[in-house]
Amino acid sequence: MIGNWLDIGPVTQIEPGSARTLPVEGSDEIAVFHTMRGEFYALVNVCPHKQGPLSQGIVHGDAVACPLHNWNISLKTGNVLGEDDGCVPTIPLKVDAGRIYLLREAVLGQTSPAGAD
Numbered sequence: 001m002i003g004n005w006l007d008i009g010p011v012t013q014i015e016p017g018s019a020r021t022l023p024v025e026g027s028d029e030i031a032v033f034h035t036m037r038g039e040f041y042a043l044v045n046v047c048p049h050k051q052g053p054l055s056q057g058i059v060h061g062d063a064v065a066c067p068l069h070n071w072n073i074s075l076k077t078g079n080v081l082g083e084d085d086g087c088v089p090t091i092p093l094k095v096d097a098g099r100i101y102l103l104r105e106a107v108l109g110q111t112s113p114a115g116a117d
């Protein structure tokens with residue numbers, strides 16, 4: 001069971017209201033967010049508008065405002081909120097005994113195009 005989850009470290013490594021990034025070999029990096037409410041979410045760190053780094057945005061409630069053009073992205077669903085349109089992949093995440101885990105297959109398989117090695 002635990003083999004399906006990647007341990008990416010303690011919850012204390014991410015201050016509330018901020019994010020850290022996780023590089024993924026051969027794929028887009030992942031942003032792991034800690035909200036002011038104490039919840040954790042993981043998204044591919046690429047804004048669906050023009051690839052802004054979401055990890056550098058402002059976290060508010062369960063959303064992040066992209067640092068480039070201020071689109072708001074739901075941390076829960078990855079959907080763009082408001083009148084803009086788009087979606088960024090989310091990565092299943094769980095917190096257990098003070099550590100953050102990401103679903104291994106979602107991390108490793110998030111953007112692999114068919115035919116790529």
Ligand code: FES
Nearest residue numbers: 047050052066069
């Ligand atoms: S790149 Fe994110 S809002 Fe434009």
